[in-house]
Amino acid sequence: MPRITALLTALVLSCGGLALAAPAASAPSPVTISPVPRLKVGWDGRATLRPVVHKTAAGKRAGVRVTDKRVTVRRAGTVVGKKNRSRAKLRPGTYRVRAKATVVQRGGTAKRTVSRSFRTVVRQGSCPTKADVRTLKVGDALTPGVAGDVRADVDRKLRQKGRSTRHSVADLREELVLTLEQLADEFGDDSDIYQAFAELLQTLIDLTDRLLAEGVVTIEERTYRGCGGKVRVVTTLVRGELVDVSIERGATAASRAQRVATAVA
Numbered sequence: 001m002p003r004i005t006a007l008l009t010a011l012v013l014s015c016g017g018l019a020l021a022a023p024a025a026s027a028p029s030p031v032t033i034s035p036v037p038r039l040k041v042g043w044d045g046r047a048t049l050r051p052v053v054h055k056t057a058a059g060k061r062a063g064v065r066v067t068d069k070r071v072t073v074r075r076a077g078t079v080v081g082k083k084n085r086s087r088a089k090l091r092p093g094t095y096r097v098r099a100k101a102t103v104v105q106r107g108g109t110a111k112r113t114v115s116r117s118f119r120t121v122v123r124q125g126s127c128p129t130k131a132d133v134r135t136l137k138v139g140d141a142l143t144p145g146v147a148g149d150v151r152a153d154v155d156r157k158l159r160q161k162g163r164s165t166r167h168s169v170a171d172l173r174e175e176l177v178l179t180l181e182q183l184a185d186e187f188g189d190d191s192d193i194y195q196a197f198a199e200l201l202q203t204l205i206d207l208t209d210r211l212l213a214e215g216v217v218t219i220e221e222r223t224y225r226g227c228g229g230k231v232r233v234v235t236t237l238v239r240g241e242l243v244d245v246s247i248e249r250g251a252t253a254a255s256r257a258q259r260v261a262t263a264v265a
Contacts, residue, residue, distance in 0.1 A: 028056065028058040029056055029058070029059070029114055030055065030056060030058060030059030030062055030064040030103050030105075030112065030114070031053050031054060031055050031056060031059050031064070031066060031101050031103055031114050032053070032054050032056055032114075033051060033052065033053055033099050033100075033101060033114060033115070033116040034052040034053075034054065035097075035116070035118035035119075035120070036049060036052060036097070036118070036120050037118065037119065037120055037121065038120065038121055038122075038123065039090065039120060039121070039122045039123070040122070040123055040124070040125060040227070040228075041091070041092060041122060041123070041124045041127075041129060041227050041228070042129075042227055042228035042229075043129060043130060043226055043227050043228040043229060043231050044129065044130060044228075045091060045124075045129035045130065045131050045227070046089040046090060046091055047089070047090050047091075047122045048087055048088070048089055048090075049071060049073065049087060049088045049089075049090055049095075049097065049120065050069070050071070050086070050087045051069040051070065051071050051099040051100070051101060052099075053066055053069050053099075053101045059103065062105060062106060063105070063106035064103040064104060064105055064106070064112075065103060065104045065108075066101055066102070066103050067102050067103065067104050067111075068101065068102040069086065069099070069100075069101050069102075070084040070085060070086060070099070070100050070101075071084075071085060071086075071087070071088055071097055071098065071099045071100075072084055072085070072097070072098045073085075073088045073090065073095050073096070073097050074095065074096045074097075074098075075093055075094070075095050075096075080095065084100075090120075090122045091122065092122050092123060092124045093121075093122055094119065094120075094121050094122075095119070095120050095121075095122070096117065096118075096119055097117065097118055097119070097120050098115060098116070098117045099115065099116055099117075099118070100113055100114065100115035100116075101113070101114050101115075124159070124227065125159075125227075126159045126160040127159060127160065127224075127225055127226060127227040127228075128157070128158040128159055128160070128224055128226055128227065128233055129226070129227050132157055132158055132159065133158070133233055133245060133247070135157050136148075136149055136154060136157055136158075136235075136242060136245055137149045137153075137242065138242055138243060138244060138245060139241050139242060139243055140243065141211070141216070141238040141239075141243040142210060142211070142214065147241050148237075148241040148242030148243055149241070149242045150240055150241055150242075151220075151222070151237060151240055153242075154222065154235055154237075154242055158224045158233060158235075160224055160225070162222035162223055162224045162235065163222065163223050163224075164220055164221070164222045165220070165221045165222075165223075166218045166219070166220050166221075167218065167219045167220075167221060168217065168218060169208050169211050169212055169216055169217055169218065169219060170208075170212065170217070172208055172219070173205060173208035173209070173212075176201055176204050176205050176208065177205060179201060180197075180198060180201045180202070180205070183197055183198070183201075211238075216238055216239065219236060219237070219238055220236070220237040220238075220240075221234060221235070221236055221237075222234075222235045222236075222237060223235070226247070229249065230249060230250050231247065231248070231249055232247070232248045232249075233245065233246075233247055233248075234246045234247070234248055
């Protein structure tokens, strides 16, 4: 009996010792993955999501290298595109993202994977994309019955109130005539340069004459800030109806008179 008691006592003490032993401390993470809670769409109507990975102080001391970064994106539980991509192109909506990074210790002998899940929201806001521009209905300035979108419809489809500049048709005609005369004075009316532009300029002058004859005395140019970069959507309205749409990136080399007059040609 004493022998059995001694064995039971030893067993209880050993089990208790195991139960009370402190767990081994886990190694500090070599990298952190930052959540990307909000994104905005680009001009193509999609936002680009990439994993954002930073080395921790422990990772820098250990000399780790990040060898791979991947994301898997789900919407309403369904994987968007493919799993484990280096980046994801997302349309407006709410997504659940799992990002992971693979790191290699100094010497390239040991690999470790760190992951994190987060929610991200992609918003479009008040800016047009190429898809929005394609919804516009463009009419003909000189053809009755061929009507384009009115100003309010253009603003609605392009998601913002555009900024308007009005141009006098008579002033546009005067600028075109002056440009034609300057080309003749500088290069001569028999030069190749003059001949290359003279036909176009004369066509635009004839157009302004037709507009004036139709009672059109002003042309409205209305601009919108496109999604992403320095994209501008430039619309032209005659009698309050859309007759032309163009897309500009940065500064344009064309003169205002030629651009607006060409728009209604």
